Amino acid sequence: MHNVVIATTSLTNTGLKLDAWHQNDENGVLTLIVSHYKDSLETLTTSLATQISKRAVRFFERSLDSSFYQTMEETDLAYPLVREICLKSSGITSIKVIIITNGETSKSIKSIPSVDSDNGIKINFDIWDIERIYRIDSSKTGKESIEIDFKEEFGNYLPCLKAFSQTDEYQSYLLVLPGSLLSKLYDKYTERLLEQNVRTFLQFKGKVNKGMRNTIINQPNMFFAFNNGLTATAEEITTYEEHGNTMISKLKNLQIVNGGQTTASIYNTLKKEKADLSQVFIQVKLTIVPPEFVETIVPKISEFANTQNKVNAADFFSNSPFHWRFEELSRRIWAPSSEGGLQETHWFYERARGQYITAKTKLTPAEQKKFEKVNPKPQMLTKTDLAKFYNSWEKMPHIVSLGAQKNFGRFADVMTEQWNKDDKPFNELFFKESITKAILFKELDKKIMKQPWYGGYKANIVTYTISKFRHMIDGKGKLLDLMAIWNKQSLPPELLENLLDIAAKVNEAIKDTPQHVTNIGEWCKKPDCWERVINTHVPLNSAVENMLIDPIVAKEQKKEAATVQCIDNGIEAQKYVFDKTDKYWKKMQDWNKTSFVLSHKEKGILDIAAAIPTKIPTEKQCLSLLDIEKKALVEGFHFA
Numbered sequence: 001m002h003n004v005v006i007a008t009t010s011l012t013n014t015g016l017k018l019d020a021w022h023q024n025d026e027n028g029v030l031t032l033i034v035s036h037y038k039d040s041l042e043t044l045t046t047s048l049a050t051q052i053s054k055r056a057v058r059f060f061e062r063s064l065d066s067s068f069y070q071t072m073e074e075t076d077l078a079y080p081l082v083r084e085i086c087l088k089s090s091g092i093t094s095i096k097v098i099i100i101t102n103g104e105t106s107k108s109i110k111s112i113p114s115v116d117s118d119n120g121i122k123i124n125f126d127i128w129d130i131e132r133i134y135r136i137d138s139s140k141t142g143k144e145s146i147e148i149d150f151k152e153e154f155g156n157y158l159p160c161l162k163a164f165s166q167t168d169e170y171q172s173y174l175l176v177l178p179g180s181l182l183s184k185l186y187d188k189y190t191e192r193l194l195e196q197n198v199r200t201f202l203q204f205k206g207k208v209n210k211g212m213r214n215t216i217i218n219q220p221n222m223f224f225a226f227n228n229g230l231t232a233t234a235e236e237i238t239t240y241e242e243h244g245n246t247m248i249s250k251l252k253n254l255q256i257v258n259g260g261q262t263t264a265s266i267y268n269t270l271k272k273e274k275a276d277l278s279q280v281f282i283q284v285k286l287t288i289v290p291p292e293f294v295e296t297i298v299p300k301i302s303e304f305a306n307t308q309n310k311v312n313a314a315d316f317f318s319n320s321p322f323h324w325r326f327e328e329l330s331r332r333i334w335a336p337s338s339e340g341g342l343q344e345t346h347w348f349y350e351r352a353r354g355q356y357i358t359a360k361t362k363l364t365p366a367e368q369k370k371f372e373k374v375n376p377k378p379q380m381l382t383k384t385d386l387a388k389f390y391n392s393w394e395k396m397p398h399i400v401s402l403g404a405q406k407n408f409g410r411f412a413d414v415m416t417e418q419w420n421k422d423d424k425p426f427n428e429l430f431f432k433e434s435i436t437k438a439i440l441f442k443e444l445d446k447k448i449m450k451q452p453w454y455g456g457y458k459a460n461i462v463t464y465t466i467s468k469f470r471h472m473i474d475g476k477g478k479l480l481d482l483m484a485i486w487n488k489q490s491l492p493p494e495l496l497e498n499l500l501d502i503a504a505k506v507n508e509a510i511k512d513t514p515q516h517v518t519n520i521g522e523w524c525k526k527p528d529c530w531e532r533v534i535n536t537h538v539p540l541n542s543a544v545e546n547m548l549i550d551p552i553v554a555k556e557q558k559k560e561a562a563t564v565q566c567i568d569n570g571i572e573a574q575k576y577v578f579d580k581t582d583k584y585w586k587k588m589q590d591w592n593k594t595s596f597v598l599s600h601k602e603k604g605i606l607d608i609a610a611a612i613p614t615k616i617p618t619e620k621q622c623l624s625l626l627d628i629e630k631k632a633l634v635e636g637f638h639f640a
Contacts, residue, residue, distance in 0.1 A: 017055035028093030032056040042103035093271040095123040105129040148251045157247035171288040179280030186267045194260045212265040220279040229283035230259030327351040329431040338489045348375040387411035389437040392466040400463040401524040436482040460524040465503040478548035494543035509536045570619035577622045585609035597635045
């Protein structure tokens with residue numbers, strides 16, 4: 001999704017006003033945002049809300065006429081906004097007008113009825129008042145609940161079939177969803193329905209999505225037979241029995257965890273092709289997961305659900321233990337102040353996109369300045385950044401050159417495999433060395449464009465230079481003292497100078513392509529290109545050689561760091577065991593009396609946990625309890 005364009009403009013003499021807008025290129029929904037602020041608390045009545053919203057609608061309708069922006073001065077704040085709306089009008093399927101106000105919506109307003117614009121486009125309305133904003137701000141999730149009343153909103157209840165005996169952890173239902181209803185749900189809630197989905201809409205590029213489009217248009221009655229259906233979750237369900245049939249009347253926080261492509265394909269085919277959905281039906285497996293189990297159960301449902309487009313391990317990597325630990329280390333570890341400075345800082349790692357901005361949103365201006373001093377924007381890195389820095393240092397520049405997502409996929413596979421073998425190497429030393437690789441990459445990246453020989457392909461030159469430098473060091477049988485760079489938070493001038501010398505040779509090597517190669521960017525993706533760079537001779541400065549350390553020293557550093565991480569793991573395990581409380585472990589103890597899964601030794605450790613706080617398990621026993629729990633869960637134990 002593209003960012004909201006903020007271009008506050010008010011043409012009060014013509015009754016036009018608009019503060020921001022956004023057009024979703026995927027579903028064609030144009031969002032118009034208009035504000036209404038007063039110094040004192042004001043009640044927003046139906047007539048006032050209609051008056052405010054009409055200003056935005058009139059602004060849109062005037063913008064459709066090209067003469068509106070053509071007669072404006074280009075320096076006018078409204079000019080780029082009006083011009084963009086005019087030029088993008090052909091892709092608009094519907095309009096949503098949002099009023100943002102510091103007033104309070106009148107209790108008599110349940111909703112503002114939708115209308116049609118002069119050119120037949122449906123316009124929906126929404127209000128964000130002070131009470132609604134406060135409710136979201138103070139909620140645990142930081143977002144508004146999706147609460148669907150099928151009868152009130154869509155005219156009918158939804159028939160379903162209870163598919164599993166009810167438990168405290170979850171309930172299951174099977175149902176058939178009309179394509180028209182699914183389209184209406186997506187039209188109203190858009191991407192909010194897909195927040196737990198591992199992908200966004202892939203357009204009609206893949207064979208699967210094209211196939212769905214063709215089926216909807218040419219054989220709509222066969223869609224149910226051909227399509228795999230949806231896997232969905234919700235936090236609450238309200239049902240009632242009618243003539244022996246179970247009907248769904250309400251759902252809270254509905255999420256389509258698998259089937260986002262199906263949902264968006266149906267919606268887009270309706271909007272762009274004006275397809276008839278009356279014969280399109282979709283099978284749905286709906287699982288009701290209470291809020292306390294959402295974080296543990298929903299990701300597993302998403303991961304194991306039957307998929308229509310291939311889902312790589314990288315799609316699920318955001319929630320991997322590696323990711324969580326690296327984020328925790330980034331918040332805890334202070335980077336030394338740079339030379340001449342006094343302020344220690346953090347390298348802020350975004351485990352999930354937008355965390356940096358979100359962390360600042362609830363702060364006052366003064367607190368934001370303090371936050372930025374401690375977490376400077378140049379020291380914010382994303383998971384794709386980390387993958388780029390890591391794989392460049394691991395001598396895989398041709399993989400990095402494939403692009404952010406493919407490179408990240410390789411990184412995710414490597415990290416997952418290493419974590420599963422042993423998680424202790426992912427410790428404070430690993431974090432600091434990772435940041436040093438970021439410093440290497442970033443400082444070189446800044447200098448490349450200023451070199452007299454530079455003529456493009458900066459991204460390729462930087463990754464190949466870092467990889468070539470690592471290859472040269474390996475040839476000496478030594479290692480770069482990464483911790484020395486971490487302690488200074490910058491590269492020694494001699495090292496940066498040597499890197500630029502290497503970069504000049506790399507530039508020549510990647511541009512000296514074989515006769516059959518015409519695209520340098522594509523050439524950089526080939527292992528043969530990396531082989532050519534490897535065989536390019538560049539000397540290592542003597543000053544840089546003095547920065548190298550013996551592998552034995554580095555091995556001792558890693559051993560010490562792993563020991564510290566082992567202690568940290570023990571502390572985390574103890575906290576986990578005690579947070580579960582004795583009730584949890586007693587339940588497992590009772591379960592084992594009939595299942596006989598645990599060994600005598602494991603049973604003895606479990607007996608201690610079940611007696612908390614009378615008995616206190618040791619750190620080692622807590623680590624064992626994690627394995628015992630994993631074994632029990634695999635064998636069918638569940639806490640209800």
